[in-house]
Amino acid sequence: MSQILFYVVALLSLGCALSVILQRNPVYSALSLVGFLFLQAVYFVILRAYFLAVVQVLIYAGAIMVLFVYVVMVMNLSSDDLPRLHFKPVSIFLGGLFASILFYLFQSDKPITRIQALVVENNITEIAKLLFSEYVLAFEYISFLLVVAMVGVVVLNQRTQS
Amino acid sequence: MITEYFILSGILFTIGVLGVLVRKNLIVILMSLEIMMASSHLALVAAGNLAQNLSGQIFALFSIAVAAAEVAIGLALVVIIYKKKQTTNVDRFNILQG
Numbered sequence: 001m002s003q004i005l006f007y008v009v010a011l012l013s014l015g016c017a018l019s020v021i022l023q024r025n026p027v028y029s030a031l032s033l034v035g036f037l038f039l040q041a042v043y044f045v046i047l048r049a050y051f052l053a054v055v056q057v058l059i060y061a062g063a064i065m066v067l068f069v070y071v072v073m074v075m076n077l078s079s080d081d082l083p084r085l086h087f088k089p090v091s092i093f094l095g096g097l098f099a100s101i102l103f104y105l106f107q108s109d110k111p112i113t114r115i116q117a118l119v120v121e122n123n124i125t126e127i128a129k130l131l132f133s134e135y136v137l138a139f140e141y142i143s144f145l146l147v148v149a150m151v152g153v154v155v156l157n158q159r160t161q162s
Numbered sequence: 163m164i165t166e167y168f169i170l171s172g173i174l175f176t177i178g179v180l181g182v183l184v185r186k187n188l189i190v191i192l193m194s195l196e197i198m199m200a201s202s203h204l205a206l207v208a209a210g211n212l213a214q215n216l217s218g219q220i221f222a223l224f225s226i227a228v229a230a231a232e233v234a235i236g237l238a239l240v241v242i243i244y245k246k247k248q249t250t251n252v253d254r255f256n257i258l259q260g
Contacts, residue, residue, distance in 0.1 A: 003163070010170050017174055017197050021181030026189050033193050040200050043167070047211050049219050052203075052226075059226055060200070064233050071237050072189055075244055091183035098179050102172040126216055127223075135220055142227045149231035153238040 002046050009046075013039040026072045030065065037061045051124045167208035174201035188243070188250040192236050199229045 016036035023029045037060040044053035131139055174197060181194030203222045210218015244250055 006166065010166070014170075014173065014177075017177045020193055020197060021177060021185060021190070026187055026193075029190050029193055033196065036197065037200060040204060043204055044207055047167070047207050049207050049210070049222075052207060052219050052222055055223060055226060056203075059230055060196075064196070064230060067233060067237055068189070068193065071240060074241075075189075075250065077250065087184055091180070094183055095176060095180040099173070099176040102176065103169075123216065123219075127219060130216055130220055131223075135224075138224060142224055145231055146227060149234050153234050156235075156238045156242060 006043075006046055009039050009042050013043075026077065027069070030068045030072055033068065034061055034065050037065065048123070051127055164208050164212050168205055171201040171205040171208070174198075174204070186251050186253055188240050188252055189237075191252070192233065192240065195236075196229065196233065199225065199232075 013036055016032045016039060019032035020029045020036060023032060037056065041053040041056040041061070044050070044056060178194045178196075178198035178201065181197065182191050185191055185194065203225055206218045206222040206225065208218075210216060210222075240250065243255065247254055
């Protein structure tokens with residue numbers, strides 16, 4: 001059951017990701033990105049990472065996408081901003097090279113076909129325990145990083161006003 | 163079962179790389195970066211499932227927070243550049259060439 005769901009969602013999310021980079025208009029790209037990030041949450045549900053699925057929808061599909069759509073809408077994009085897509089041979093070559101390296105790496109591994117159910121069922125409690133014991137320092141650093149980012153954005157935009 | 167997740171995340175990451183290489187619009191390039199980060203989160207969670215512990219999910223959680231900070235700063239820079247140059251086409255940003 002989850003296998004079929006995985007393949008359906010995989011096809012959909014590949015389509016969404018391709019649509020992000022192939023659409024000419026950034027507004028359509030942003031809408032495809034919403035779909036892509038939402039489908040990402042579905043993978044997390046299949047992998048039993050329920051808390052991450054919620055976080056993905058709240059932060060990515062909610063907060064980050066609002067930022068993207070807001071910036072796209074605020075800018076009055078002219079035709080100079082929307083050049084025709086031109087696939088230069090060198091970029092196709094580099095992308096193909098990257099893909100083939102990845103596939104070589106995956107093929108050289110022996111196939112992994114273990115487990116599906118994660119040991120802990122109540123995973124929010126377990127995540128909280130780990131987060132506030134073993135990873136508490138990283139947690140503090142992340143909060144510091146977010147404050148720095150917020151102050152940085154405000155300062156950057158104040159400088160340009162004056 | 164888990165192998166498919168790694169392969170899928172590789173394909174998605176490649177799509178993101180192609181987007182960065184091919185597109186000229188700064189905002190769409192940032193979106194391609196988001197695709198790359200999201201595919202790496204998928205690989206992290208799949209690896210956490212494989213290893214049967216929650217560390218993969220916690221690292222993905224931290225990575226999501228970093229991605230949020232990165233997007234905020236990146237879009238602020240895009241807005242500033244747009245105010246200065248009135249365009250988001252990366253071919254127009256040749257200021258460092260002198």
